[in-house]
Amino acid sequence: MVTEDEVQLRTDNVCLSFGAVKALDGISLDVKLHQLLAVIGPNGAGKTCLFNVINGFYRPQEGEVYFEGRKITQLPPYKIAELGISRTFQAIQLYAGLSVVDNIMAGRHIHLKSGMVSGAIYFGRAQREEAEHRKEVEWLIDFLELTSVRDRIVGSLPYGLQKRVDLGRALALEPKLLLLDEPMAGMSRDEKEAMARFILDVVEMRGITVTLVEHDMGVVMDIADRVVVFDYGHKIADGLPEEIRNNEQVIKAYLGKPKEA
Amino acid sequence: MRPSGIMDVNYRQSAAMLRTRSQWLAVGILLAFLAVAGRVFPSEIVDVMNMMFILIVAAHGLNILTGYCGQVSVGHAAFKGVGAYSAAMLIVRLGWNHWVALPVAALAAGGAGVLFGLPAFRVGGFYLAMSTLAAQFILTTVFIFAMPGIVGGISGITVPFPAIGDFSFRIPENQYYLFMPMCVVMTIVARNIARSRMGRAFVAVRDNEVAAEIMGVNPFGYKLRAFFIGCLFAGVAGWMRVVYDGCVRPDIYPLMASIWLLGTIIIGGMGTTIGPILGVILVRALNEMVLMLSPLIGGFFPIEIAIRMGAGLGLIAFAVVVIVFLIFQPRGLAHLWEVLGARMRHWPFRYEPR
Numbered sequence: 001m002v003t004e005d006e007v008q009l010r011t012d013n014v015c016l017s018f019g020a021v022k023a024l025d026g027i028s029l030d031v032k033l034h035q036l037l038a039v040i041g042p043n044g045a046g047k048t049c050l051f052n053v054i055n056g057f058y059r060p061q062e063g064e065v066y067f068e069g070r071k072i073t074q075l076p077p078y079k080i081a082e083l084g085i086s087r088t089f090q091a092i093q094l095y096a097g098l099s100v101v102d103n104i105m106a107g108r109h110i111h112l113k114s115g116m117v118s119g120a121i122y123f124g125r126a127q128r129e130e131a132e133h134r135k136e137v138e139w140l141i142d143f144l145e146l147t148s149v150r151d152r153i154v155g156s157l158p159y160g161l162q163k164r165v166d167l168g169r170a171l172a173l174e175p176k177l178l179l180l181d182e183p184m185a186g187m188s189r190d191e192k193e194a195m196a197r198f199i200l201d202v203v204e205m206r207g208i209t210v211t212l213v214e215h216d217m218g219v220v221m222d223i224a225d226r227v228v229v230f231d232y233g234h235k236i237a238d239g240l241p242e243e244i245r246n247n248e249q250v251i252k253a254y255l256g257k258p259k260e261a
Numbered sequence: 262m263r264p265s266g267i268m269d270v271n272y273r274q275s276a277a278m279l280r281t282r283s284q285w286l287a288v289g290i291l292l293a294f295l296a297v298a299g300r301v302f303p304s305e306i307v308d309v310m311n312m313m314f315i316l317i318v319a320a321h322g323l324n325i326l327t328g329y330c331g332q333v334s335v336g337h338a339a340f341k342g343v344g345a346y347s348a349a350m351l352i353v354r355l356g357w358n359h360w361v362a363l364p365v366a367a368l369a370a371g372g373a374g375v376l377f378g379l380p381a382f383r384v385g386g387f388y389l390a391m392s393t394l395a396a397q398f399i400l401t402t403v404f405i406f407a408m409p410g411i412v413g414g415i416s417g418i419t420v421p422f423p424a425i426g427d428f429s430f431r432i433p434e435n436q437y438y439l440f441m442p443m444c445v446v447m448t449i450v451a452r453n454i455a456r457s458r459m460g461r462a463f464v465a466v467r468d469n470e471v472a473a474e475i476m477g478v479n480p481f482g483y484k485l486r487a488f489f490i491g492c493l494f495a496g497v498a499g500w501m502r503v504v505y506d507g508c509v510r511p512d513i514y515p516l517m518a519s520i521w522l523l524g525t526i527i528i529g530g531m532g533t534t535i536g537p538i539l540g541v542i543l544v545r546a547l548n549e550m551v552l553m554l555s556p557l558i559g560g561f562f563p564i565e566i567a568i569r570m571g572a573g574l575g576l577i578a579f580a581v582v583v584i585v586f587l588i589f590q591p592r593g594l595a596h597l598w599e600v601l602g603a604r605m606r607h608w609p610f611r612y613e614p615r
Contacts, residue, residue, distance in 0.1 A: 081477030122453035134272035
C-alpha cells in the first residue's frame, strides 16, 4: 500500500459536549492521504460523534477541523460534501422511496449541473447529463454487484444489500475522503468479506482516503493501515495495528481493569 | 416499463418516458382523443373537463411540494388565488395582455410560496402545515380587505375573456383548446422535474433530510425550490381559473379547496406524476356523480332535510373516499396503476420468467 505522509484531514483539539456529557474531549487526529485509518473504541466512545463533527453536522464547542489545509469547522454539511468528503451511515439512511439507480444517482448530486429550467425542459442538456452520469452510476452498480436489483426500490431490499447501496451512494460523490461508519455491522461473515473486498478495491483503484469505524477487530486488524482508539471521548492510542493489539490501555478499555487483590 | 424479456440498450432509452411502441400508440390515441374531445362532447362535459385540467395543473404543483419534497401545504388554493389575483389585476387594472400576465402571475404565486415556505428552515411536518394554513388565511384576508379599490374586495374583479383573433375563449368548447394543451405541457414539465436532478434532490430531502445534507443537497434550498415550483404551478392554475370564471372572487380560493386538493393527491398517489391526474379525475367524477344522484337520494327524505343534504353529500363522499384510500391504498391510484402495469408485463404468466 502506498502511504504518503501528507495530512488530508486534521482535527485540532476538538471538544464536543452535550450538556454535562463530554462526547469528544480534545481530539487531535491526522488522517493521512491514501491511508486506511480505523477508529475503534467501546460503545459511546465518540467515534460516530467525530464523524458528525467532520461532516459539519455537529459543531464542536472548541477546536477546529481542517480538510486539505482549509478550515471547515463552520461550513454546513452540504458544503463539506462539495469539498469531497462523503460517508456511509451506521443505521441505514438511504432514500427509501427511490430505486437503487436513483439512490446512487442522487449521490452524484454535486456533480450534476442542470437546474430548474433545464430540468423542466429536460430534452437537451438535462437528458445528456443524465445519460453521462448514468454511466458512472452503472459502473458502481456493476462493481458492487447490485445489477440484479438495480431498479428495485431500496426500501424493499435486504439489509446487506442496502448497506452496499449506501456505499455506492457515498462513492458516487467521488470523494477524496470517505468516512465509513460501521460498514459491516450486523453482517454475516460472507457479507463482511465482500464488503472488505469492495473497500480495499476502491481504495486501490481510486486512491480514496478511507476512515472507518468498526467493531469487528478481525476486520480492522486485517485491513487498516493505522488504528486509532477512542474511549470516553479521549484518544487513548494511535498506531499500527500490531502496536494497538498489544497496547495495555486499549486492552483495559475493552476488557476492563483487572481487580487488584 | 418494458415488456418482459426486452432490455434497454442505452442509458437514454432506460431513462425515457415512452419506451415501447404500444406506449407511443397509447399516448397517440390519448392525444387524438383529447384533440377532438372538445368538439365531440356536450358543453357540460367539456366544462367539467376544463375544470379537471385546471385542477390537474394545481395538483401537480402540490404534488411536487408535498408528494416529492414532503412539505405539507394546506394553503395551495390561496397560492392559486395569488396567481389569479395577480393576473386579474394586471389585466384589468394595468390593461396587460392575458398572455403576458400569465408568466408574471405564475412568478408572483411562486414568490408568495417562497415567502410562506421560509418557516421550513426551522419547522417541518405538522408545524409547517400550520404555517401554510396561516398562508391560506392571511392571503384570503388580503384578497377581501386589502385596498378594495384595486384588489376588488368581496365582490372581486370581472376579467374579460382572452381571445386569439376571432377565436374567443369565452365558451367551454373554446376554453378547452387553451386548457388542454396547457395541462399537457405542465404535466410534461412536472414529470421532467421529477425525473431529473432536482426531483431526486426533492425525494432525498423528503426521505432522509440528514443523509441528503451530508451527501451535498442543501435541504432548505431545495425546500424553497419546491415551494417555488409548486406555487408556480398553482399560479398557472390560478390564471387558468380566471379565464374559466371570467372573474376573481375571494370565495373561489377557500381553505376547503386546499384540502380537496390535498385529498386529491392522496387518492391519486403522492410522489408520482400520474397520481394527481388520476386523483383529479376520480374526485371530480365522484363530485359530478354526487351532484347527479343527490336529487334522487333526496327524494327519500322529507323536504326540509333534503334541501340541506345536497352540499353535505359531496363532502361526505369525498371524506369516505379519502379515508378508504388511506386505510386500504395509502399509495393511491398510482400504485394500482403500477401493479396493473407490472402484471401486464408478463401476462399471461403469473410471474416474470428469469
